[in-house]
Amino acid sequence: MNTNKNMCVIGLGYIGLPTSAMFAKSGWSVTGVDVNPLAVEKLNKGEIHIEEIGLKELVENEVEAGRLRAQLEPTEADCFIIAVPTPHNEDNSADLNYVIEATKSMLPFLKEGNTVIIESTIPPRTINDVIAPILKEARWKPGKDIYLAHCPERVLPGRILIELVENTRIIGGINEVSAQKAADVYRSFVKGSILVTSAVSAEMSKLMENTYRDVNIALANELVKISEKLDVNALEVIQLANHHPRVNLHQPGPGVGGHCLAVDPYFIIEKAPEQSILISHSRKINNSMPEFVVSQVKKLLPDIDSKIAVFGLTYKGNIDDVRESPAMNILSLLQTEGYKLGIYDPHVQQDQVNFYISTFEDALQNAECILVLTDHNEFKQLDEESILNKMKNPVVFDTKNCVVINSSDIIYFGFGNLDKIKALQKA
Ligand code: SAJ
Numbered sequence: 001m002n003t004n005k006n007m008c009v010i011g012l013g014y015i016g017l018p019t020s021a022m023f024a025k026s027g028w029s030v031t032g033v034d035v036n037p038l039a040v041e042k043l044n045k046g047e048i049h050i051e052e053i054g055l056k057e058l059v060e061n062e063v064e065a066g067r068l069r070a071q072l073e074p075t076e077a078d079c080f081i082i083a084v085p086t087p088h089n090e091d092n093s094a095d096l097n098y099v100i101e102a103t104k105s106m107l108p109f110l111k112e113g114n115t116v117i118i119e120s121t122i123p124p125r126t127i128n129d130v131i132a133p134i135l136k137e138a139r140w141k142p143g144k145d146i147y148l149a150h151c152p153e154r155v156l157p158g159r160i161l162i163e164l165v166e167n168t169r170i171i172g173g174i175n176e177v178s179a180q181k182a183a184d185v186y187r188s189f190v191k192g193s194i195l196v197t198s199a200v201s202a203e204m205s206k207l208m209e210n211t212y213r214d215v216n217i218a219l220a221n222e223l224v225k226i227s228e229k230l231d232v233n234a235l236e237v238i239q240l241a242n243h244h245p246r247v248n249l250h251q252p253g254p255g256v257g258g259h260c261l262a263v264d265p266y267f268i269i270e271k272a273p274e275q276s277i278l279i280s281h282s283r284k285i286n287n288s289m290p291e292f293v294v295s296q297v298k299k300l301l302p303d304i305d306s307k308i309a310v311f312g313l314t315y316k317g318n319i320d321d322v323r324e325s326p327a328m329n330i331l332s333l334l335q336t337e338g339y340k341l342g343i344y345d346p347h348v349q350q351d352q353v354n355f356y357i358s359t360f361e362d363a364l365q366n367a368e369c370i371l372v373l374t375d376h377n378e379f380k381q382l383d384e385e386s387i388l389n390k391m392k393n394p395v396v397f398d399t400k401n402c403v404v405i406n407s408s409d410i411i412y413f414g415f416g417n418l419d420k421i422k423a424l425q426k427a
Pocket of ligand 1: 153154155156209210213217250251252253254255256257258259260261315316317
C-alpha cells in the first residue's frame with residue numbers, strides 16, 4: 001500500500017525504530033527523531049544502534065529507498081507517533097518527562113487534521129489529563145482539529161518485526177473519530193485485529209496485561225513459600241493443578257524483572273493506591289523473592305567463606321537484558337553476606353556490568369554450589385564432568401526449574417524440594 005503520506009516518529013528505541021521501518025516499508029515517508037545523535041547518524045547511514053532480528057536489513061532497505069531518515073528535531077507530518085521511554089521515579093511512579101517533552105517538541109509542526117499517537121506505556125488517564133491539555137494550551141481542539149490516540153505496543157524482543165504485524169492492536173482514541181483515524185494508520189501494515197476503544201481503556205488494558213502476569217507469578221512464588229513451610233513440592237502442585245482446564249498457575253522464580261512486568265503495575269497503583277491491594281501485594285511478594293532465595297542459600301551454605309557459582313544475570317532466559325533483573329539483587333545480597341562469588345552468564349558482555357564475569361570453568365573452580373538464576377538454554381544441560389572435577393561440592397540450586405542433572409553424584413535442589421534444604425539445616 002502506498003499512502004504517500006508523511007510520518008514523524010519521536011523516539012528511535014526498541015519500539016520506535018522497528019515501527020518507523022515498518023511504516024516506511026508500507027509506503028509512508030518516515031522521519032525518525034531522537035535526541036541521541038548516534039542513533040540519528042547511524043540510521044541515516046542505513047545502520048541500527050540496537051539489536052533485533054531482521055531489523056538491520058529492513059532499515060538498510062528503507063533508508064536506501066529514501067522512505068526512512070532521521071533527525072534530531074521533529075518535522076511536519078500527517079501523523080506523529082511518540083515512542084519514548086517512560087522510566088519510573090524513586091517511588092516507582094511514572095516519570096512522564098520524556099513523553100511530555102516529546103509532545104511539546106512536535107507542537108510547532110502540528111497542522112489541522114494531523115493524527116497524534118502515543119505508543120509509550122503511560123498511567124491510566126494520561127491522554128486525557130496530561131497530553132490533551134498540552135495540545136489545548138497550544139490552542140488545538142483534540143478530537144476535532146487534531147486527532148489524539150493511545151496505541152500501546154505489546155511486542156516481545158526477538159520477535160518484534162513479526163509481532164508488530166501479527167499481534168492484535170488496541171487503539172484508544174480521545175474520541176471515536178480519533179480512534180478511527182489512528183486505526184487507519186496502523187492498517188498500513190498490521191494484519192492482526194485492530195480493536196478500537198477509548199484512550200483510558202487502552203491505557204489500562206496494556207497495564208493490566210503485564211499486571212495479570214505479575215500477580216499470577218506472585219501467586220506461584222507465594223505457593224513456593226507456603227510449600228517450603230509445609231514440606232510440599234510446589235512444582236508438582238503447579239503441574240497437577242494445571243491439568244484443570246481453566247487453571248494456569250505460572251512458574252515461580254527468583255523474582256520478576258524486565259522493564260514491563262516489574263514496572264507497569266506501579267502505574268496503576270499510583271493512580272488508585274487504596275484500591276490496588278492485590279496488585280501492590282503481588283509486587284511485594286515478587287520483590288521479596290531475592291531475599292527468599294538468599295535465605296535458602298544460607299541454609300545450604302552456612303559457612304560464608306564458601307564460594308558460590310552464580311549462573312545467569314539477565315531478567316529472563318536467552319536475552320542480554322539485565323534491567324530490573326532479580327539476579328542483580330541476589331548478587332548484591334550474597335556479596336553483603338560475604339560469600340565468594342564466581343559469576344557466569346554467556347549472554348552478558350563484560351562492559352554491561354561493573355563486576356567481573358568469569359568463564360564457566362573459572363566460576364566452578366572450588367565452588368560449593370551453582371546457583372541458577374536464569375533459564376538460558378546453555379544451563380539446561382550443564383557439563384557435569386566439569387562440575388564434578390572443579391567444584392568443591394557438586395551442588396546445584398536451580399531457582400528456574402530448568403537444569404537437568406543426570407549424574408547421581410551431583411546434588412540437585414530446586415523450588416520443588418526445598419524440604420531437603422530444610423532437612424540439611426536440621427541435620
Ligand atoms: N516470569 C516468572 N514466571 C513466569 C513467567 C515469567 O517468574 O511464569 C518472570 C521472568 O523470568 C521475567 C519476568 O517474569 O523475570 C518477565 O518476563 P516475561 O517474559 O513474562 O515478560 P517481558 O517483560 O519480557 O515482556 C512482557 C510481555 N507481556 C506479557 O506477556 C503480558 C510482552 O508481551 C510485552 O510487550 C512486554 O512485557 C512489554 O513491553 O510490556
